[in-house]
Amino acid sequence: MSTDNLTYTLRELLIERDVRLRVPSYQRAYSWDRNEWQIFVDDLQEQADSAYAHEHHYYLGHFLFEPTREGRTGLIDGQQRLTTAMLFTAAALPHLSTEASALSGQARAVLLRAGVPRLLAVAYDQRIFERLLERAVNNERRLVGGSTTAAQSKMTRAVDFFTEWLNEQEDVSLIAGRLLTTLLQAQVTTFTVSDARQAAQLFELQNDRGRQLTDVEKLKSYFIYQLYLKLPADEAEGAIDRVHRCFEDIFKSAPHIMGLSEDDILRFYFYAQHGGYQNDSVLHVLKARVKEGQISARTILDFCEQLSQAFTFIEEYQRPIHGAAVANLLRLDAYPNVVYPLLLRAFFQMHEGDHKLSEVWPTIIKISHVLEKLVFRFALINSRARETDRLNEVLLDLPLDARALESKLSNLLSSSGYWWYWRDEAFIQSLEALSYPNRxxxxxxxxxxxxxxxxxxxxxxxxxxxxxxxxxxxxxxxxxxxxxxxxxxxxxxxxxxxxxxxxxxxxxxxxxxxxxxxxxxxxxxxxxxxxxxxxxxxxxxxxxxxxxxxxxxxxxxxxxxxxxxxxxxxxxxxx
Structure with a gap:
């Protein structure tokens, strides 16, 4: 790593040194929400109101950089803070008085350079981010719509939040000017690593200073770092671009999936395709397999593509177009850790086999009907026993024929031992005792x-x-x-x-x-x-x-x- 460890104000860094930044592909998308926005603006106001504000600059944080490439410096750490600073600037800029022309010019220069954003967000969120900044610089009142990812929605809502907060102040022009001045004079410390490979490794190892990373976000950076290690430079960029496109699709699907987190879907996919219900800690297992030499660059690419397909499948599954069997299972809303791995297992088996595309959804619908029977039984009896332990053999050897699956489950439910808790006798007893307020x-x-x-x-x-x-x-x-x-x-x-x-x-x-x-x-x-x-x-x-x-x-x-x-x-x- 280099020793470029310096301190600047935000104005010096972005305007005087003319630094232009990009968020590397291994980085997560923008994730701050209302709580972080409120803390951000409260901190700015506290600094602006201080009697000693002229003596002590506000500290915006430490920025960790990648080496400059094609005119842009990679921002490894500090993305959430810098993005929020720019979104606040976009919200405050239209409120500045006509007398504040110098401050207004600096604010515009922080956001855009020759009409191009100083900061490029992750590729799939860049267009919304750019439109938000352009709207502020051009003093336009048009709405910014078309968001499809959670990050895009949060960027838009951040500008709305700051705008509403400013509008609640007694003298909005005065407050907007004071806070923007405080922000542009805020100090940042910087450190630059020596190459992109070290940057990916550092991001994968570091503790995040803002909102906690999801396992899906950690997996993205970990896989990209592994591709740097496993492939020559001329092959790594193409492979990383494929991973980036997979996660773009994942982050677009995730906000439209009800009742499940990104990490839930990662776990369910892993159950379905990589060893059954016995593996709860996906990242731990994957890293162990990498260490043991079981995961190649090809395996990483296949994993990312299938994970993306899993998100797309679940998003499609939850759409209200698949008839009563699917609607019933979704309305029951029970044991998703049972339902989705089995559905994903069936989906991928059909894709990997000789099945026609026209056979996929009819088969999924029939399997859903069988699973609804099983899950209702689980939900009604509500035993403390772990259902997935009993279902592992079913998941690993899942019949695609719904009748065969129902027969297999029937035989298991008729057996003693492991399945004792959910046998017909227990089911009938639970039905006979069913009463209010059992939902x-x-x-x-x-x-x-x-x-x-x-x-x-x-x-x-x-x-x-x-x-x-x-x-x-x-x-x-x-x-x-x-x-x-x-x-x-x-x-x-x-x-x-x-x-x-x-x-x-x-x-x-x-x-x-x-x-x-x-x-x-x-x-x-x-x-x-x-x-x-x-x-x-x-x-x-x-x-x-x-x-x-x-x-x-x-x-x-x-x-x-x-x-x-x-x-x-x-x-x-x-x-």
Missing amino acids: RAIYLLWQYEQNLQRRGYEVAASEVNLNELEHIAPQTENQNPKPGYSNYHDVRFNQEHRNLLGNLLLITRSHNGSIGNIAFSKKLESYQQTPLAQQREIVDFFEEDESQRWGPKQIQRRHNHLVEWAQKRWSFSQS
Whole structure:
């Protein structure tokens, strides 16, 4: 490494020394959020308000540089702080008074040089970053849209945050000028390493000073460093460019995937393609394999391309276009560590085999139907046993035929030992005990509703309150002389029946607010006017010699009916 260890103000570094910077491809994208933005602006204001501000410069931090290449110096450490400084400048610049022309000129020079940004962000985020700076320099009010990655969204929101913060100040022009002056006079220390290979290694080893790196971001830098080590220089750049494109696709997909982090998907992909559920620490395992000589440059490229495909597949899987089987599994929202590795395993098996592209999604949908049965059983029984230990053999030898998969799971669920917790006996016991407030009761009743609606009116999930349930016999006692419910002073009714599945109904949002704990006869009338078939069905639970009164007998009869239906709905075929 060189000894270029110097101190500058931000204005000296960027304007007087005319330094132009780029974020190397192994770096993570912009990741600061509201908490860091608030700290940033609070620090600037505290410095600007200090009585000794003229004596002590604000310290913006240490910047670690790569050697200059093609007119630009690589920024290894300091990207988050410098990017935020430029985004704040972009937000403050339009607020400067006409008298502050010198400061305004310096601010513009910090952002752009001859119309080109002083800092080039990672390639896939650069266009949004550039448009934000151009808008400020040209004093334009047009919105900046088109963001597709999380980093692009955060850049746009950072400018909005700083703009809103400035607008809340009593004298916005004065505050904008004072804080920009403080920022341009802020001190930075710099250090330059000797070559790009050392830079990648240093980034991979260093502790990040801002938001914690995800394992996906760490993996990107680690793989790029390994490619520097494993390939001659003329081959390394092309290979690194391929890795960069893979992670560009990953970071574009990630914000559109619901309920899963980047590291979740990395882990699920690793389960599916690199050894099963037994490997929890992906980075640790990969580094150990590199050390043992098991991972070549070709392996790294294949890994990155498949990881990118895994993100794309999950993004596509979550789109509402694949029918009831996928929609049910997503709505169940349980055991993603079971579901996604199995789906990814099937996806990659088909891609690596002789299957036609037209076969992929029909097969995935059929497998989803089988997995929904398994996951509902897991969720309902909720054993402390680790499900993935039992499923490892299924993952590693996954049948692509849904019937064969169902038969394999059925045989396992019928065996003793490892699978004891989820056998049919345990499943039936859990169904019979299902009661409020177990949220699996809502899912069961939703599936029951779909079954009833199959040949009639299809009620949309958006019309139903899937966070609350209607108690037919209400939770709060009705005080009318003849409410039509059981005796609320009956301990057995309160403990055994009032919250039982048989006393629960799905309800539409509009219906829920209109009935409360009214008398049962009035409720029954309202049930006849609803689009929900299970509410209209309540009248069928009265035998001919029964009055229309809702109590333990009717609740238990309906409960038994639902349990029997659920056993069939979530049973596993032996064929």
